Amino acid sequence: MVFSDLLFIYMFLPLCLVLYYIFPNTTYRNGVLIIFSLAFYSFGEPVWVLLLIGSALVDYLNGLFIDKCKKRRSRAAVLGVVMSLVINLGVLILFKYSGFIMENVNALTGLSLPVRRFTLPIGISFYTFQTISYTVDVYCGRARVQRSFLDFLLYVSLFFQLVAGPIVRYTTVANEISRRRFSIFDMSRGIERFVLGLGKKVIIANSLGSIADELLTFETAPVSAAAAWAGILMFSFQIYYDFSGYSDMAIGLGLMFGFHFDENFNYPYISKSASEFWRRWHISLGSFFRDYVYIPMGGNRSHQILNIAVVWFLTGFWHGASWNYIFWGLFWGLLVAIEKLFLRKVLDKIPSVFGHLYLLAAAAAGWMLFYFEDLGKLKQCFFGMFGMNGIPLSDEITASLLKGSCFVIIAAAVFSCPVYRMLSEKTEALAAKSALAYTAAKIGENIVLLGILAVSSILLVKQSYNPFLYFRY
Amino acid sequence: MRYVRINLKADARKRAAAIITTSIFTALFIGMGAVSLILERPTVSETENRDLETLPGFSVQSYLSGNFAAQLDKYFTDTVPFRDKLTEYAAVLENAKGIPSPQFYGVKIVNPESAEMIDAFEQDTLTEPVVHDEKSRTADQSDGTSLVPAETVSPSVTAPPAASAPSAASGTETSPNAESSGDEEFVGDISDFLNNGILVDGVDMYGEKAGIMLFGGNDKQGQRYAELISSYKRELGDGVNVYNMVVPTSVEFYLPKKYSKFSNSEKREIEFIYSKLTDGVIPVDAYSAIEAHKDEYIYFRTDHHWTDLGAYYAYTAFCNAIGQTPPALSDYTVKTKDEPFVGSLFGYTNNIILKNNPDTFTYYMTKSDFKGETYNYRTITLSEANPIYHQYATGSNMYGMFLGGDGYHIKITTSAGTGRKIVMFKESYGNAFAPYLIDSFDEIYVIDIRYFGKNALQYIKDVGATDVLFINNVFAANTSKLIDGIERLLISPTGTIVYTAPAETTSVPVETDQQGLPIGQVSQTQPPQQTVQGQQMQQVQQTQQTQQVQQQTQPPSANTQPAQTAQPVQSAQTQPVQQSQQVQQVTAAPAVTAPPAATTQPAATAPPAPAATVTQTVTSPAG
DSSP, rough: OOOOSIIEEEEEHHHHHHHHHSOOOOHHHHHHHHHHHHHHHHHTTTTHHHHHHOOOOOOOHHHHHHHHHHHOTTTTTHHHHHHHHHHHHHHIIIIIIIIHHHHHHHHHHHOOOOOOOOOOOHHHHHHHHHHHHHHHHHHHSSSOOOOOOHHHHHHHOHHHHHTTOOOOOOHHHHHHHHHHOOOOOHHHHHHHHHHHHHHHHIIIHHHHHHHHHHHHHSSSSSSOHHHHHHHHHHHOOOOHHHHHHHHHHHHHHHHTTTTTOOOSSGGGGGGGSHHHHHHHSSSHHHHHIIIIIITTTTTTTHHHHHHHHHHHHHHHHOOOHHHHHHHHHHHHHHHHIIIIIIIIHHHHHSOOHHHHHHHHHHHHHHHHHHHHHHHHHHHHHHHHHHHTTTSOOOEEEHHHHHTTTTTHHHHHHHSTTTTTHHHHHHHHHHHOOHHHHHHHHHHHHHHHHHHHHHHHHHHHOOOOOOOOGGGGO | OOOHHHHHHHHHHHHHHHHHHHHHHHHHHHHHHHHHHHHHSSSTTTTTTTEEOOOOOOOOOHHTTTTHHHHHHHHHHHHHHHHHHHHHHHHHHHTTTSSOEEESSSSOOSSSOOBBOOOOGGSSSSSOOOSSSHHHHHHHHHHHHOOOIIIIOTTTTTTOSHHOOOOOHHHHHHHHTTTTSSSSSSOOOOGGGGOOOOEEEEEEEEEEEEEEEEEBBBBBHHHHHHHHHHHHHHHOTTEEEEEEEEOOOOOHHHGGGGGGGOOHHHHHHHHHHHHHHOOOEOOOOHHHHHHTTTSSSSSSSSSBBBOOHHHHHHHHHHHHTTTOOOOGHHHHEEESSSOOBBBBHHHHHHOHHHHHHHOOEEEEOOOOOOEEEEEEESSSSOOOESSOOOOOOOOOGGGBBTTTSSSOOOHHHHHSSSSSSEEEETTHHHHHGGGGGGGTTEEEEEEEETTTSSSSSHHHHHHHSSEEEEEETTTGGGGHHHHHHHHHHHHHGGGGGOOOOOOOOOOOOOOOOOTTTTEOOOOOOOOOOOHTOOOHHHHGGGGOOOOOOEEETTGGGGGGGGHHHOOOOHHHHOOOOOOOHHHHHHHHHHHSSSSOOOOOOOOGGGGOOHHHHHHHHHHHOOO
């Protein structure tokens, strides 16, 4: 099940809300959440739900072990971390990377070792990282050990962030697992976030995503320059609206049940440099690698270039077991390194419009690497972009596709700037000024939200194109 | 102090706003959830012409495999209350996403020099099993629910030349009715045919916006098609005339020049196929006959079929070939459906422009007498009445008016008196064409290539046919799946055929179909009003004359004749006729008014009392 699904919105969610709020105390409410979370997960992974529970159990025990050792001031505590890393990364490598690794080993050595590709259990890339963050934080003293297995299971399995992030660290929700206060403000903000995320996903991401796929399929005919550029642009919008929409829904759901997650996106396309982009894009992943890989390796202090290379290799590799993701990660790493060396200073001096243009071009180039797992097609697209394939620069199909969705495209461009945030801050500021103006603004806001929900729901009735891009991680 | 008070006020306002937002939306989520449980869920989509998903039964196995959850999810979305209405709104919303402009669904540039479409079906196994049960169709259709244009509309389009294996698989999956059964009032599916996608808008037909299915073409399959038909002639010898008619489609005459790179020339392909015919197969030049009338309403704007008028012009070409003079158009009873027709192209693209420019469904009914019977494909022996003109067909199914859809294996006995018997092999284009043959042949056997599984040569000999016609649109004549069918009919073992031609005086035991309704033998002559009066033959089927059918040749009062509406079987016309059972129900219904079991008399001359007399009184004043 995904959030942008009628069964979720109009059956699972209301049922969960009602049962959750029927119970007065947190223990029962946690029980409701665990049951619904496991049901949610087993809907997509009826078998691998056991892996999820097993993974939670292992790190729960590791946490207890580390805590015990630390109390005795025993050095053995580090074993707990090692165990957690080995088991979690082992599971991740087995399911996600073993096929890729074997293929490449075979290709390099000429052997023909058996290649087995597993279907990836949903959300495995997210929850293994979450449990790693827990054991490491307990070891480093950033988090207190969780003594209740059910509470820990709740953290791991919480359906809001289970399948497609954000990567919520244990420390973020540790207190709220056992103590949550209902707040009507959280509730209404949560609903608002959820509906906005749904709209981002269903109205914008799905519309532009289907255009991107249509333009970038070029199997029987070469791609025109217009089609290649438009396709990459549409994909850039799709992946942002898709993923940030999902994060919005996750954060919104969290708020509806009293959890406060960190933001995962912060208008990345308004960045002026690659480093800034990654402080605004998938923040939970970037900060995870920063705090659990880059800084422990020495950060800026020792062999910084190596650290950068490792972090960006991993960032790329995390996105998929395929070379194009690795190239994509290293591409960003290269930009970040160049910026650190000298480009940053240059960008600071010239008008900011160049920074924006540079970043947008970089992002587009990046998404091109990201989109094509087939390197041959990547080449085809690249040559197409610069009219190097001997076909006319534009074509009717591209023109009609863009024209046929132009309002959505304009909306996508406008709302990738912080327009909504500005409007909503202005609205809240009105509360202190004028009751009438505030009422009017709030009525308007509710009407817009209702409209988004209605449009999204109707589109979902007949929407066959509804993938979540980040679902395969 | 004042500052604090303002803040307190602001907080109160914010709190009120939060409470209101929360109340509205939680009420909405919970209320909609409750409503969606309480309200009746639709089981059939009329606009999409398919059964909707069903609630899965729970079993541990289905749960563990994930099928249960997936099916539950599909079911919930697919059977949302008011689904057809909501999908219509969805189409409006899709249209509002931008400035209306020509929409391409799965269209790619083709090579104008030669037809070289890759046929996704080519990789399929040679022989498709002839499926004849309900379940398989439903199962097939369940995967056809998604309407991703590029994939569903033209599986072939996304098939790269090189990577044949995966593309073949995807082609099979996305062809929802690849193995659809034969007993539906169910008309040919776009994805049955190799095509190059659909263009909607940007095309005008007869002064209104239209959709068009683009032609990719495939010479290799075209050649195979011609060779197979030639081998029919070779096997049948001189005693039987074999005709081949390849019908052009709308794209050939109405595609604007600027889009010509998206479609190959059908004329070239038809000429190519005809040039490959050997052994004395007689080609029928439908192309010229149709082209001469391209300013008339000969193709639908919202459906991939031709209109009955288009089929008539093809029939004139056929008459030319068989040495007959066709009746003039004015010799037919012309009727037009009151209800506008929105056909398959809308079903596939969901493009509201098609819905807003619906077709007018006009048809031409022969005034001659005939009797239509349907044979079950599996047993061949069992027969039931087939009115040939299924005038109750409504909605997106309207093309099912002809013959009742694709699936039927039909015999028509006529009063033409030409001494000739024809076996006709067709796909859905042949449905509109077949009734015209009533004036040219004594017996007409209609066989849909896709659904018939017996040996065709034996069949042709058994029924004593003098003529054989292959009639296919040019897409079909390029599609391996259909051509495989032609081959299968040719080579399938002869022993399996158990055809016994029923005599004119058939007595058929009352059989019970799945719904427990009796299937009787009913005389089927067609009821053009003018002919009927003054004729001794009576027409039970006439009771089904729908009110939706406007009789152009009649004064308007004809529609309001009391007796007509008083007929018990009138209820049939209001049913959404989608299911075979329903079709049978309708055809069976008249039998109730006729003496049921053993109608041993020649049905045509036996006007069974009640129904006939009633109808008689109906028709008398009209003339």
